[in-house]
Amino acid sequence: MAELFHPAPEAISLTAVLAAIGEPTRLAIVKRLDQADCGINCGQAAPCPDLAKSTMSNHFRVLREAGVIRMVKRGVENINTLRREDLDSRFPGLLDHILRVAD
Amino acid sequence: MAELFHPAPEAISLTAVLAAIGEPTRLAIVKRLDQADCGINCGQAAPCPDLAKSTMSNHFRVLREAGVIRMVKRGVENINTLRREDLDSRFPGLLDHILRVAD
DNA sequence: ATCCGTAATTCGGAATTAACGAACTAATGG
DNA sequence: CCATTAGTTCGTTAATTCCGAATTACGGAT
Numbered sequence: 001m002a003e004l005f006h007p008a009p010e011a012i013s014l015t016a017v018l019a020a021i022g023e024p025t026r027l028a029i030v031k032r033l034d035q036a037d038c039g040i041n042c043g044q045a046a047p048c049p050d051l052a053k054s055t056m057s058n059h060f061r062v063l064r065e066a067g068v069i070r071m072v073k074r075g076v077e078n079i080n081t082l083r084r085e086d087l088d089s090r091f092p093g094l095l096d097h098i099l100r101v102a103d
Numbered sequence: 104m105a106e107l108f109h110p111a112p113e114a115i116s117l118t119a120v121l122a123a124i125g126e127p128t129r130l131a132i133v134k135r136l137d138q139a140d141c142g143i144n145c146g147q148a149a150p151c152p153d154l155a156k157s158t159m160s161n162h163f164r165v166l167r168e169a170g171v172i173r174m175v176k177r178g179v180e181n182i183n184t185l186r187r188e189d190l191d192s193r194f195p196g197l198l199d200h201i202l203r204v205a206d
Numbered sequence: 207a208t209c210c211g212t213a214a215t216t217c218g219g220a221a222t223t224a225a226c227g228a229a230c231t232a233a234t235g236g
Numbered sequence: 237c238c239a240t241t242a243g244t245t246c247g248t249t250a251a252t253t254c255c256g257a258a259t260t261a262c263g264g265a266t
Contacts, residue, residue, distance in 0.1 A: 014201075015127050018122070018201070019125030021121050021125075022118045022121030022123070023122065027118055041242075042243070043242070051225085052225065052227070053242085054226065054243090055224080057243060058225080058244095060243090073232090075232095075233055075234070075241095076233045076240090077242055092204065094200060094201065101117060145214065155254070156213085156215090157215075157217095157255065158253080160215055160216090163214090178213090179261070179263060180212080180213055180262090181213080181214070
């Protein structure tokens, strides 16, 4: 069970972040993580239950590899959190701004 | 010669805009258009001359259909401008913010 | 009108990516 | 040990991206 890849804060790419968030399902995931006050697992963060699990798994992987979310395994589930401080240090205010205009 | 499609200002989708800008070549095009004080054609807006023209044409189409740029035919060329006011009315400050964090 | 050069789009293909179901792995509880 | 829950991996199919070659569109010169 290899450890999950996360880019270092300074290696987070703007276009990768925008591309990751620029997809309706993934934006919905980010919005849900933003509203949550603590990390939540993939099932709870998923906006629509009609999508295949494998599809959701892919969406979470894209968000993680872009540096948007942090994923840690806890027991049988993955706990997801937004990488707020890392995103803010690299792109100050960007995440908040996007979430604000996203209704 | 059909008229070029542009989404109405209120029909511009956030995820479409983010996905359009979330690609290095297209972000470079947007940055160049931002620095230009008047509309410029596709060749001048292209950041790298080694890309095929058909590829660039596609990138411009993506930006146009997402509502990021306006394209008007003038003679033999297309004049491209950022749709600042439309983007700002729909997503206030977003474009400036992205351009600011994009170095 | 016809031909030429410039600017950009369209077409056909190979390569990459996305979504899905099915099978699989990992952790926990009975 | 077996069942359950939570996700991942795999193989297929559909869609997208990128490219070069061919094509259209326009403007100017002949």
